[in-house]
Amino acid sequence: MPLSSPPDRSVEIAANLAHIRRRIADAAERAGRPAGAVTLVAVSKTVPAAAVLAAIAAGQMHFGENRVQEASEKFPALRDAGATLQLHLVGGLQTNKARDAVRIAEVIESLDRPRLADAIANAIERAGRAPALLVQVNVGDEPQKSGVPRPEADAFIEACMERFGASLRGLMCVPPEGADPAPHFRWLAERGRRHGLPVLSMGMSADFETAIACGATHVRVGSAIFGRRP
Numbered sequence: 198m199p200l201s202s203p204p205d206r207s208v209e210i211a212a213n214l215a216h217i218r219r220r221i222a223d224a225a226e227r228a229g230r231p232a233g234a235v236t237l238v239a240v241s242k243t244v245p246a247a248a249v250l251a252a253i254a255a256g257q258m259h260f261g262e263n264r265v266q267e268a269s270e271k272f273p274a275l276r277d278a279g280a281t282l283q284l285h286l287v288g289g290l291q292t293n294k295a296r297d298a299v300r301i302a303e304v305i306e307s308l309d310r311p312r313l314a315d316a317i318a319n320a321i322e323r324a325g326r327a328p329a330l331l332v333q334v335n336v337g338d339e340p341q342k343s344g345v346p347r348p349e350a351d352a353f354i355e356a357c358m359e360r361f362g363a364s365l366r367g368l369m370c371v372p373p374e375g376a377d378p379a380p381h382f383r384w385l386a387e388r389g390r391r392h393g394l395p396v397l398s399m400g401m402s403a404d405f406e407t408a409i410a411c412g413a414t415h416v417r418v419g420s421a422i423f424g425r426r427p
Contacts, residue, residue, distance in 0.1 A: 206248060211255035213422045214239070221416065224406040235409055238285050238398070240419030243426050246271050252422065253280050261306075261417050263288030265297045272301060287369070287398075287417055289343035292316040299324050306331040306369040306398050309345045314357060321364075329366045331398055332357055334388070336381040337373035344370065347384075354392050367396025367414070378404045382411035 214237075222232035240261040241249050249260060249271065260282055262268035272284055285304040295316035298305055308314060308330050321327045332354050335344030345353045357365045370385045372378035382399050389397050389412070398415040400408025405416035420426060 207251040207254065209424075210248060210251040210422060213424075214252060214255045214257055217418055217421055220406060221409065224409040228410045230409070235413060236415045238287070238415055238417045239422050240287065240401075240417050241271075241423065242267065242288070242419065244419075244423045246275055248423055249275060250278075250280065253282060259283045259285060259415075261285040261287040261419070265290070265294040265301070269297055269301055285398075285415075285417075296320040296323065299326065299328060302328045304329045304331065304366075307333045307343060308357060308365075309333045309335075309343055309353075311353075311356075314360060318360060327361070327364045329396075330357070330361055330364050331367045331369040331396060332365070333369045333371075334385060336370045336384060337376065339373055342371060350388060351391070354388070354394070358392065358394075365394070367394040367398065369398040371401070372399075372404070379407050379411060382408050382413065386412040 217237060221235050221237060225232045225235055236259055238259045238261045239252050239257050242263040258281060262284065265286065268284060283303040284301060285306055286298050286302045287306045290298055290307045290313060292312055299317060299320035305328050308317065333344040334350045335342050335346055338346050368385050368389050370381060372381040385399055386397055396415060397413050398417065399413045400416040402418050402421040405418060408416055
């Protein structure tokens with residue numbers, strides 16, 4: 198897998214990152230929060246390793262991937278090349294991929310059901326390492342989306358806190374497309390406060406400024422950095 202990046206893409210990606218960082222800082226300032234309170238996760242699914250390397254060269258450290266197999270093919274080579282990065286798995290996770298997910302990721306953002314909790318716990322025991330975990334809540338109760346349903350969220354969060362302890366760091370959501378995301382972000386933020394969880398991963402390219410106003414600590418931005426996906 199090539200680890201060099203064409204100069205034109207490097208310049209474009211660096212400029213896009215700088216623009217997003219300014220928008221994050223401005224949104225945090227409007228919300229009365231320090232810019233450093235918000236972590237940018239660059240979602241690099243379907244993006245070649247060369248483009249990820251360009252983002253790393255521009256100072257980006259946190260990357261999000263949807264599929265364990267793609268991440269397993271892409272990120273070991275980047276790390277072998279000396280890249281310092283934090284890998285977030287942000288897509289729905291199959292139980293049979295839990296072992297690989299625990300092995301390669303620093304953060305798993307899609308813990309959403311008891312069977313997956315079982316698989317992750319077993320993988321942690323086998324691997325001897327525990328990534329940070331976020332409970333994904335299906336804030337719109339949409340049948341086609343991953344995430345624990347709203348009515349089950351509190352009980353599941355409490356069970357995961359008891360099971361994983363300090364490794365359970367926070368919550369993640371993807372609001373319904375086309376709906377006002379703010380009520381969904383505020384609902385998730387309230388759940389975070391209720392359970393004393395410090396991390397709120399919410400907000401993507403189209404709505405991350407709204408998410409920051411509602412308390413997001415992590416925003417997941419892909420197309421605004423790397424361009425439209427195929």
